[in-house]
Amino acid sequence: MENIIEINHLKKDFGKNEVLKDIHLDIQKGEVVTIIGSSGSGKSTLLRCINLLEIPTSGEILFHGENVLTPGYDLPKYRTHLGMVFQQFNLFNNMNVLDNCTSGQISVLKRPKAEAEKIALENLDKVGMARFVKAKPSQLSGGQKQRVAIARALSMNPDVLLFDEPTSALDPEMVGEVLKTMKALAHTGLTMVIVTHEMAFAKDVSDRVIFMDQGIIAEEGTPEDIFVTPRHERTKAFLQRILED
Numbered sequence: 001m002e003n004i005i006e007i008n009h010l011k012k013d014f015g016k017n018e019v020l021k022d023i024h025l026d027i028q029k030g031e032v033v034t035i036i037g038s039s040g041s042g043k044s045t046l047l048r049c050i051n052l053l054e055i056p057t058s059g060e061i062l063f064h065g066e067n068v069l070t071p072g073y074d075l076p077k078y079r080t081h082l083g084m085v086f087q088q089f090n091l092f093n094n095m096n097v098l099d100n101c102t103s104g105q106i107s108v109l110k111r112p113k114a115e116a117e118k119i120a121l122e123n124l125d126k127v128g129m130a131r132f133v134k135a136k137p138s139q140l141s142g143g144q145k146q147r148v149a150i151a152r153a154l155s156m157n158p159d160v161l162l163f164d165e166p167t168s169a170l171d172p173e174m175v176g177e178v179l180k181t182m183k184a185l186a187h188t189g190l191t192m193v194i195v196t197h198e199m200a201f202a203k204d205v206s207d208r209v210i211f212m213d214q215g216i217i218a219e220e221g222t223p224e225d226i227f228v229t230p231r232h233e234r235t236k237a238f239l240q241r242i243l244e245d
């Protein structure tokens with residue numbers, strides 16, 4: 001299998017706070033990796049280091065075998081290969097749905113407008129939002145906004161799509177439609193890294209589950225390994241707490 005991303009000895013400090021400590025993580029092409037763990041364990045920071053929204057304190061991130069932290073590496077280009085879906089959608093509120101999905105393609109990828117619109121429509125169709133091209137984000141529900149955000153990310157044809165708790169800001173009745181959309185994508189061969197609190201979803205959709213605790217990967221394995229036969233006390237305690245909630 002081909003590693004798209006290989007993370008070695010990754011550390012991230014915020015002042016004296018060591019948030020990520022010696023992280024090792026490989027992401028293979030076509031893999032669906034979910035990251036679980038308590039609030040504050042460093043999940044978002046890890047995603048933000050992967051796409052360099054945060055610059056790691058030390059360590060390496062190999063993208064197709066090349067360390068993106070080497071001085072002179074083309075970071076803007078690297079970032080175009082990674083898509084990100086945020087908890088708070090981050091849509092442009094002054095633009096309609098179609099323009100939200102074409103603006104990055106036109107400005108960053110330099111696609112002609114007609115081609116960008118065609119690609120946007122294909123992806124809006126995949127997430128069930130093609131009917132809403134003219135709508136503004138303010139006219140949409142949270143679940144619809146998040147599906148548009150997914151279509152926008154897909155329209156950039158990322159090598160890897162990162163999701164940071166994409167359903168955590170949604171009303172409970174909207175969670176299902178977004179998880180269903182993500183599940184459908186997972187079956188298309190797209191490489192996805194998903195931070196989530198939705199354990200049933202993680203169990204269902206993941207090739208691999210990463211359990212983070214206090215800035216380290218405390219345990220990783222198949223959904224079966226993590227959810228059925230966790231080995232570490234910390235994993236067991238975390239899952240127990242989630243079950244009680």
Ligand SMILES: Nc1ncnc2c1ncn2[C@@H]1O[C@H](COP(=O)(O)OP(=O)(O)O)[C@@H](O)[C@H]1O
Pocket residue numbers: 014017019037038039040041042043044045046
């Ligand atoms: N920009 C930042 N500046 C300072 N501290 C931060 C910053 N981002 C995250 N942290 C700290 O890093 C730790 C891990 O945060 P985070 O990665 O958001 O955890 P999680 O996503 O698992 O809840 C927390 O202690 C948080 O306060």
Ligand SMILES: [Mg+2]
Pocket residue numbers: 043044045165
């Ligand atoms: Mg987080």
